[in-house]
Amino acid sequence: MKTLITFKIITALSILITLSIVTEDRAIADNLLPVGIKDSFNLAQNPQKQADALFNSGNQKLIQKNYAGAIADFSQAIQIVPDFEKAIYNRAVAYDLSGNRQNAIDDYDRVIKLNPRNVNSYFNRAVAKAKFGDKQGALSDYNRVIEIDPKSTDAYLNRGNLIQASGDLQGAIANFSQVLNLQPNRADAYLNRGLAKYQSGDRQGAIADYDLAIKANPNYHLAYNNRAWAKADLGDNRGAMADYDRAIQLDPNYYLSYYNRANLRRTLGDESGAIADYDKSIKLKPDYAFGYNNRGLARKKIKDLAGATKDFTKAIELDPNFAEAYYNRGVVRQALKERGGAVSDLKTAAQLYQQQGSKTQSTNALNLARQVQNQK
Template sequence: MEQKLIQQGITKAKNGDYEAAITDFTQAIADYPQSAEAYYRRGLAYFDSGLTEKAIADYNQSLNLDSQQIKVYLSRAMAFLTINNIQSSIIDLQVVFSLDPNCDRAYKLRANICIRLKEYDRAIDYLKQAGKIYLERQDKESCRFCIARIRQIEQQKIAASGGVTNQVFLQQVQQKISQGKLDEALRDCNWLLQLDPYDAQAYQYRGNINLELEEYPQAKQDFRQAAQCYRTQGNLAESEKLEQRCLELQLRSVYQSNL
């Protein structure tokens, strides 16, 4: 009966009916007061309802009944972070690392804490560790997420120090393109790609410049490189668009050679 009530509550919570889910979990707790799972599940429902303090109280009770639950420490760490109790969140994550040194979720959450504290280098280190775990599991999608997140943090770090981010620099490149200063814009893209050879937008901008200069093979090469970078970042939609542009350029080349 305990598992039936818990499963009913889980189904209702998944459908967004948190009030009904809480009722089921509360009944499970009343019938089975030693159920660590029922407290944990009610904590999740409280958290999703915006009742963070109640969620933490249930996570506490669940851990009192079973102190080895990684999922509960992770959920409580997230709840602590929500109410800006950063130190308690860090302590919970330290416990998680002691129980499972390969917990990818803990590394990503710890990285988020570092970002909040503006400890950008430490955040990158935690994400690299998560990426390593995903690589060993051959989880390419999650690994791409870590790579993309690291690049975002690197840009945040530059902005925080008062520097010019890639995005701002590319906006300046776009202005030069619109003003017809294609040679200057091309030099700027080349310079940026020397600094950051994984900037998909820089390759895309350079491809557009080469199109304007009617340098079609170079444009196709840039678009293909941009597509690869977007794919690595997990942006498959943009990658597919650029692959389509490469195909169009190839067809144009074939058509012109047959004239």
């Protein structure tokens, strides 16, 4: 047995900017690997042959994305042969692909008890644990994958992401570098290492890695997007704009590139161009609170106070804990002479800033609320 069909999703990491907040889409590698898809079995009456036939049927349904049917077939096979490792594993994959990660984890646990060196089960279980927020459990599983298979580049990539999220940037860089030692042309590893370098303050090192990501994959829109941010940080606005343009050319449906380019346009004083880009970003991702907040700032700049208020309100609707949106709406309401609403928003912003550890911003919001309240 024998042949593996790989269901692998690598969502590469991206970075974005806002006036005061940085949001990141953390890249992980999903490695869902059903076994024996191409195997065929002859029907017979003995239990193993019956289980094999059900296993084969489940595999075909898995290919067709009929996850419920696949799970039913694998379950019948397991009922006949309780220690049927491949059927348990493929049922775990079917659960995983259908979004039922807890059942998937339970089946990966069962496979690992049967075969403590089943590297794919450790890997997939790590991905599922990370999605559940069990970062330590995921890290332990990635460590085990690397122990069994020291050349598992996906495990190093994902372990690097977890370590990076914990704040150990140098440890993350070491893991991404190990990916590149094993697979020198892997663009997503350059991309992720570039972000870790950026976060550590090494802007030039980040750009160098984004250059290598683009060299490995000239159509890698995320690398252009991320390099643009680093260039803008170093004052190369022209280079940043060219990179955002290229990122959008390569993937016109990626909302963050429009959002980031809009932010750059605002820094250059092009509020109308920024609003047009925010419009595109919001159209692609209507639930993106930052897009509404920043479009509200652009509208405020061109004196469209009603439009700005509407945008800040939508941002708050999408994220009730968005302190900056409350603050911005409070400022606009002050300009509109809506004293009560302005004071309420500013006090809410102060409370949220305090809860989120932004003491200076909390104090500023509270002082402005008092100033508005005392106006005659």
